Amino acid sequence: MYLVSERLKLVRPSQTKVMTARAAELRDQGADVITLSQGEPDFDTPSAICEAGIRAIRDGQTRYTAVAGIKPLRAAIGEMLRRDRGLDYGIDQISVGCGAKQVVFNALFASLDPGDEVVIPTPCWVSYPDMVALAGGKPVLVACSELDGFKLRPQALEKAITPRTKWLMLNSPCNPTGAAYSRGDLLALAAVLHERTHVHVLSDDIYEKLTYHADFATMAAVAPDLFERTLTVNGVSKADAMTGWRVGYSAGPLALIKAMNLIQGQTSSHTSSISQHAALEALSGRRDHIKEFVRAFLERRDLVVAKLNQAKGLACRVPDGAFYVFPSCAGVIGKRTPDGKMIETDSDFAVICSTLSPWLSCLAAASWLRPISASPMLPRSRTSRAPATGSSPPARAS
Ligand SMILES: Cc1ncc(COP(=O)(O)O)c(C=O)c1O
DSSP: OOOSOGGGGGOOOOHHHHHHHHHHHHHHTTOOOEEOOSOOOOSOOOHHHHHHHHHHHHTTOOSOOOTTOOHHHHHHHHHHHHHHHOOOOOGGGEEEESHHHHHHHHHHHHHOOTTOEEEEEESOOTHHHHHHHHTTOEEEEEEOOGGGTTOOOHHHHHHHOOTTEEEEEEESSOTTTOOOOOHHHHHHHHHHHHHOTTOEEEEEOTTTTOBSSSOOOOHHHHOGGGGGGEEEEEESTTTTTOGGGOOEEEEOOHHHHHHHHHHHHHTTOSSOHHHHHHHHHHHHSOOTHHHHHHHHHHHHHHHHHHHHHHSTTOBOOOOSBTTOOOOBOGGGTTOBOTTSOBOOSHHHHHHHHHHHSTTEEOOEETTEEOOOOSOTTSOOSOOSSOOTTSSSOOOOOO
């Protein structure tokens, strides 16, 4: 008997994890590698948040919590959504999980029946299609062209919807393109969804705070008629440099949140009690650090985009938000390397880059080079410590 389930044949390992492992391998061989794979800020978690975590331990907040998360944290999330977005959720319509990743998975697992379709605009976060498949659904990938700013257009959405469509997944600003949907963009998509009442919206707002010049917009707020059909997902990983604390949350229809809690109750139970207290501090504190982070990311974005655009054969659009760049390497396809090797695909190019420049490890995804995240080329907020993952080397000066 083969022990691993048939279901897992549909799921590929996370490519960002593969790339991170490859970087570690190169490092073990003595190469000085900067890994630009995982979407992880290189800042340390702000000290007030860490202190809240330490305080929680000292105060004995170390036991099981409610499955949906501690009440003060859910109340703070509700308050923030009301204040910042005008969205009104009862505390039972909010659920906290082990990062936005688990929250998205819970939502899909709670809602998808075999064959249900999920429309995913691409380029997308690499985990979405696999999570959909793992939950028994069918990912329907809709390509969004660079000419459209890598954003889903209403006509394309209309074409992708079938009677089996259960979700449209939106991620703005987007991993990996950095594209941010404006209020107008969302209204145009909402017009398509208005009559198609069987379609729900999963709005992954994890990069909400990392927008540069555009105003952030989210579907539940922009289209009140879709409020009942929208699950808004967010978390503290990116905006508060808390990737390792594993706190994400969602707000949405009560029945869905209850179903998500049921899954969580039978799997992880909840995220760490200590992390929840730290996240409470993050969300109810001043969050002044976000301004600093955004300023640093913006500076890095401009540097990296300018450098990429100076490279022959590469072209890079300026991302509106998040901390990725998504350059096209179309201009090098068909060219040869100095040792005569033909570059036939973007993957070839990425692999060749990592051999030519051992300090650069990158990954290709569907005709585009994948991300350069949180570029460690500029000085970090603190220079004395290696990034928290331990997988990256200390920062380099540019
Ligand atoms: C679009 C998107 N959603 C969700 C997540 C998961 O974030 P978390 O660390 O909260 O699980 C990521 C992480 O890279 C992401 O890029």
